[in-house]
Amino acid sequence: MRGCEQIPWLYDGLMALMEPFGLGRWRQNLIRGATGRTLEVGCGTGRNLPLYGSRAQVMALDPDLGVVRTARRRAPAVPLVIASAEALPFRRESFETVVSGLVFCSVPNPHRGLREVGRVLAVDGCLRMMEHVRHHRPRLAQIQDRVQPGWTWFTGGCHPNRDTEATVTKAGFTIDPHSRRARGVMRLFVARVR
Numbered sequence: 001m002r003g004c005e006q007i008p009w010l011y012d013g014l015m016a017l018m019e020p021f022g023l024g025r026w027r028q029n030l031i032r033g034a035t036g037r038t039l040e041v042g043c044g045t046g047r048n049l050p051l052y053g054s055r056a057q058v059m060a061l062d063p064d065l066g067v068v069r070t071a072r073r074r075a076p077a078v079p080l081v082i083a084s085a086e087a088l089p090f091r092r093e094s095f096e097t098v099v100s101g102l103v104f105c106s107v108p109n110p111h112r113g114l115r116e117v118g119r120v121l122a123v124d125g126c127l128r129m130m131e132h133v134r135h136h137r138p139r140l141a142q143i144q145d146r147v148q149p150g151w152t153w154f155t156g157g158c159h160p161n162r163d164t165e166a167t168v169t170k171a172g173f174t175i176d177p178h179s180r181r182a183r184g185v186m187r188l189f190v191a192r193v194r
C-alpha cells in the first residue's frame with residue numbers, strides 16, 4: 001500500500017508544516033537521552049537523524065527504499081538498513097537504545113515488532129517511543145475507528161486508533177511513569193523490558 005508515508009516530498013512537506021507547532025519539540029525530547037549503540041526503527045525520511053548527539057552511535061532502518069534514499073541524503077554518515085520491525089536483522093542484545101517515532105501506528109504486526117525490539121535491546125537498554133494513540137474518550141475513539149480505513153489508505157499504513165501503550169506493555173515492557181508525557185493523543189515515554 002502506498003500513501004504519503006512512502007512519498008518523501010509529500011511526507012516531508014506535511015512534517016515541515018507540523019513541526020513548528022510542537023511536533024519538532026516532541027522529536028527533540030524523543031532523541032535527547034539516546035545513548036550508546038542506538039537503533040532507530042522506521043526512520044522514514046530521516047527527520048530525527050540530524051538530532052542525535054555524539055553519545056549515540058546511530059543506525060536506522062525502514063522497509064521502504066524510497067524514504068531510506070531521502071534519509072541517506074539527510075544524514076549521509078548514518079548506516080541505513082532496509083528491514084521491518086517484525087524481523088530485525090540483528091543479534092539479541094545488540095543495542096542500548098531503540099528509538100521509534102510515529103512508527104508503531106503503521107507497523108502491520110506491532111506486537112511482533114515490539115517483541116523483536118525487546119530481543120535486540122541489551123539487558124539495561126531502553127525503548128524511547130513517541131506515538132499517537134487511541135483517544136481515551138470513547139466517543140473520540142469511535143471517530144478514530146470510523147476514519148481509520150480512509151486514513152490508513154491516505155497515509156499508506158497509519159492506524160490512528162491503536163492503543164500502542166497497551167501493546168508495548170503486552171509485548172513485555174514496563175513504561176517508566178516518570179518519563180511519560182501525554183498530550184491529547186500524543187505520547188512520549190521510555191520503556192524497558194521486564
Ligand SMILES: C[S@@+](CC[C@H](N)C(=O)[O-])C[C@H]1O[C@@H](n2cnc3c(N)ncnc32)[C@H](O)[C@@H]1O
Pocket residue numbers: 005015041042043044045046047048061062063064067083084085086100101102103106107108109113157158
Ligand atoms: C509516519 S512515518 C514515521 C517516519 C519517521 N520515524 C518520522 O518520525 O518522521 C512511519 C514509518 O514507519 C515505517 N514502517 C512501516 N511499517 C514498518 C515496519 N514493519 N517496520 C519498520 N518500519 C515500518 C514506514 O515506512 C514509515 O517510514
